[in-house]
Amino acid sequence: MFDIGFQELLLIGIMSLLIMGPERLPGAIRTSSLWIARLRRSFQQIKSEIEREVGADEIRQQIRNESIMKDLENTKNAIQEQIQMVSDEIPSQFENLPYDSNSSDTNAAPEPESSISQEADDTNVIAPESKP
Template identity: 60%
Template sequence: MFDIGFTELLLVGIVALVVLGPDRLPGAVRTAGLWIGRIKRSFSAIKAEVEREIGADEIRRQLHNENILELEREMNAAKQKLNSPLSSLTETPSATETSLQDKNPQP
C-alpha cells in the first residue's frame, strides 16, 4: 500500500525522537498505535459491511436468474406439448413401414 522502506522509517523515528524527546516518545507511539488500530478496525468493519451487501446482491441476482430459468423451462415444456400433436402428423415412417415399402415397391 505505502512504499515506505526501512530507511524512511528510521528517519521518521530519529525526527520523532529529536522533536518529542525521549520522555514523551513512548506515549506518542502508544497513542499513534491506538489510533492506527481504531482506523484499521473501522476499515475492516466497513469492508465487512460492503462484502455483506455485495453477497446479498449476488444472492438476489442468483434467485432472479433461477426464476428466469424456471420460466424458460416451463415455456419449453408448453411448447413441446403444443408441438407433440403436430409432430405425430409429420413424423417420418417407422422402420416397419419402410421395410414393407422395400418389399413391395410401387411402380
C-alpha cells in the same frame, strides 16, 4: 503499500525523537498505534457490512461454481476426444487381424447345460398327504 524503506523509517524515528523528546515519544507511539488499530477495525467492519449488503459471498460462490463447471466441461471434452480417437482406431486394428472361417466355429463357447430336466424331476416328486 507506502513503499517505505528502512532508511526512511530510521529518519522518521530520529526526527520524532528530536521533536518530541525521549519522555513523550513512547506515549506518542502508543497513542498513534491505538488510533491506527481503531481505524483498521472500523474499515474492516465497514468493508464486511458492504460485502454483506452487496452479497459478495454469493457472488464469490457463483464465480467458483462457474469455474468448476468450466473445468468439468473441459474434462468432458478431453474425454470425448480420447473416446473418439480410440473408436477411430478400433476398426483399423480389426482390419489387420487374420480371419480364418474354420476357427470361428471351433472357438465358439459351448452352450450351458439346461437345468430344465432337473426342474422337471423336482416337480414330479409328490409330497405325502397328511391325514387328520
